Amino acid sequence: xxxxxxxxxxxxxxxxxxxxxxxxxxxxxxxxxxxxxxxxxxxxxxxxxxxxxxxxxxxxxxxxxxxxxxxxxxxxxxxxxxxxxxxxxxxxxxxxxxxxxxxxxxxxxxxxxxxxxxxxxxxxxxxxxxxxxxxxxxxxxxxxxxxxxxxxxxxxxxxxxxxxxxxxxxxxxxxxxxxxxxxxxxxxxx
Amino acid sequence: xxxxxxxxxxxxxxxxxxxxxxxxxxxxxxxxxxxxxxxxxxxxxxxxxxxxxxxxxxxxxxxxxxxxxxxxxxxxxxxxxxxxxxxxxxxxxxxxxxxxxxxxxxxxxxxxxxxxxxxxxxxxxxxxxxxxxxxxxxxxxxxxxxxxxxxxxxxxxxxxxxxxxxxxxxxxxxxxxxxxxxxxxxxxxxxxxxxxxxxxxxxxxxxxxxxxxxxxxxxxxxxxxxxxxxxxxxxxxxxxxxxxxxxxxxxxxxxxxxxxxxxxxxxxxxxxxxxxxxxxxxxxxxxxxxxxxxxxxxxxxxxxxxxxxxxxxxxxxxxxxxxxxxxxxxxxxxxxxxxxxxxxxxxxxxxxxxxxxxxxxxxxxxxxxxxxxxxxxxxxxxxxxxxxxxxxxxxxxxx
Numbered sequence: 001x002x003x004x005x006x007x008x009x010x011x012x013x014x015x016x017x018x019x020x021x022x023x024x025x026x027x028x029x030x031x032x033x034x035x036x037x038x039x040x041x042x043x044x045x046x047x048x049x050x051x052x053x054x055x056x057x058x059x060x061x062x063x064x065x066x067x068x069x070x071x072x073x074x075x076x077x078x079x080x081x082x083x084x085x086x087x088x089x090x091x092x093x094x095x096x097x098x099x100x101x102x103x104x105x106x107x108x109x110x111x112x113x114x115x116x117x118x119x120x121x122x123x124x125x126x127x128x129x130x131x132x133x134x135x136x137x138x139x140x141x142x143x144x145x146x147x148x149x150x151x152x153x154x155x156x157x158x159x160x161x162x163x164x165x166x167x168x169x170x171x172x173x174x175x176x177x178x179x180x181x182x183x184x185x186x187x188x189x190x
Numbered sequence: 191x192x193x194x195x196x197x198x199x200x201x202x203x204x205x206x207x208x209x210x211x212x213x214x215x216x217x218x219x220x221x222x223x224x225x226x227x228x229x230x231x232x233x234x235x236x237x238x239x240x241x242x243x244x245x246x247x248x249x250x251x252x253x254x255x256x257x258x259x260x261x262x263x264x265x266x267x268x269x270x271x272x273x274x275x276x277x278x279x280x281x282x283x284x285x286x287x288x289x290x291x292x293x294x295x296x297x298x299x300x301x302x303x304x305x306x307x308x309x310x311x312x313x314x315x316x317x318x319x320x321x322x323x324x325x326x327x328x329x330x331x332x333x334x335x336x337x338x339x340x341x342x343x344x345x346x347x348x349x350x351x352x353x354x355x356x357x358x359x360x361x362x363x364x365x366x367x368x369x370x371x372x373x374x375x376x377x378x379x380x381x382x383x384x385x386x387x388x389x390x391x392x393x394x395x396x397x398x399x400x401x402x403x404x405x406x407x408x409x410x411x412x413x414x415x416x417x418x419x420x421x422x423x424x425x426x427x428x429x430x431x432x433x434x435x436x437x438x439x440x441x442x443x444x445x446x447x448x449x450x451x452x453x454x455x456x457x458x459x460x461x462x463x464x465x466x467x468x469x470x471x472x473x474x475x476x477x478x479x480x481x482x483x484x485x486x487x488x489x490x491x492x493x494x495x496x497x498x499x500x501x502x503x504x505x506x507x508x509x510x511x512x513x514x515x516x517x518x519x520x521x522x523x524x525x526x527x528x529x530x531x532x533x534x535x536x537x538x539x540x541x542x543x544x545x546x547x548x549x550x551x552x553x554x555x556x557x558x559x560x561x562x563x564x565x566x567x568x569x570x571x572x573x574x575x576x577x578x579x580x581x582x583x584x585x586x587x588x589x
Contacts, residue, residue, distance in 0.1 A: 019260070026253060034248035049249055053256050060260065125239050143205070144240045150207045161207075168201040172236030173229075179239050183437065186238040 040084040128178040136171035206374045312336040320347025357390035385416035404451040407433040421453040444560035469497035495524040
């Protein structure tokens, strides 16, 4: 389904308690929120589904507090980032880095696609992202999944733009190091 | 220009997040600093991996589960819900939902395609001869090449691509190219087969061409690049400098020189095209068929050394790091005879491949390889950059 377009009217309708509008909001952001949650929980889709539900439930109950002082997406992703960080602290469901194969469930879901080199590259990238430290992973996810600017990422994470730049630097270098053996696949146009 | 290393700025530079002044300063620093350039390549590689990260689809059951939770919460707080909530919830019946979904889909699709069409970066392509095609669409006069699209010419057609505001590429007959990337900090084309000629007036390392066996990185230049059916390529530089790279192997090719590449090996050793035929053939054997002893009883390396002239120090300098043991000593001695090493460069250091000494010797030799020495190129680029391209990057960055 194509993403619904979310504008001020939809947000105002959500604030007024219109559940149809809320459904539109959910449809627009569910995949992005779920993706961030999956990558934040080492590929555990069950944990990611739970957290995604919690995030939208919280969104429903707190959207009245959104005053339009920042972008709605910035506000939403702040909820997402906080929920992921809180849940990771609290839950034992989160797989520690480097233990077992965190992406098994995703890989099981798309076995036929694994035949293709591009998907194998994507799988390796997913693994490498899951293995990044959270403080490097979240800026990478917000940059590449949501295309947020450094300022927006800083606002979401509650840090400075310089910190965002520094963490992205570390994240990029870490990905390049972990995936160096796949360099030709991206450099030579896979 | 930054005097200290700028490694902390590189991601922000890559994403166009720096101010125009800082962006210019980083670009200028990169031109002169090998260490930061290497670091920048790492950052760009990491970014490329991150770009390939797919978005996942939330499970279909997620809304149903969420609905249950909302219902539970609404039930708990039912008395506090507004009438508008109840009205809109009753509106959410299958029949109305289907109509709403169809409307959302129609408006969403229209908006999405309009948005994609307007915002997708692309390059202008002009037909020069025949009927070049983008995908399956024939170009009548002008068209645009989007990221991921192939431009293909048949036996009689030619086309010209405007590479953003930084240069032009002419596509010869029987050629297939694809636009891979166009960003303020990187423009990248893939040449799958055939021949293209590029004229680029951008700062070094802004325009790249991927071939099946190496990547050509523009250092401020004009050149032709052709790829054969086996994936091998030949680079011929007519102005400025080009670097051919694959993994850790790099060949720097000045105007008047050429360099071949082979799949699985990468770039061979650069040579001046006016070198003797024996020199060129022996070098090709040395690079790509070192075990072929049939064509000459004299080892290829010896032929290269015997035939080398003063200008061929370009080839010999590159060979230093590509041959081993006694062969390296032979290359050193011939190179030293043609161009004595500068102060600070010793035979022992070179045999040990001391990178500082290799760079020092190269810097000392560069003026003999080209009238357009790298320092000169840097000055030109600095001027070009500060006048026009800074603005361009600012504009592209905003996009």
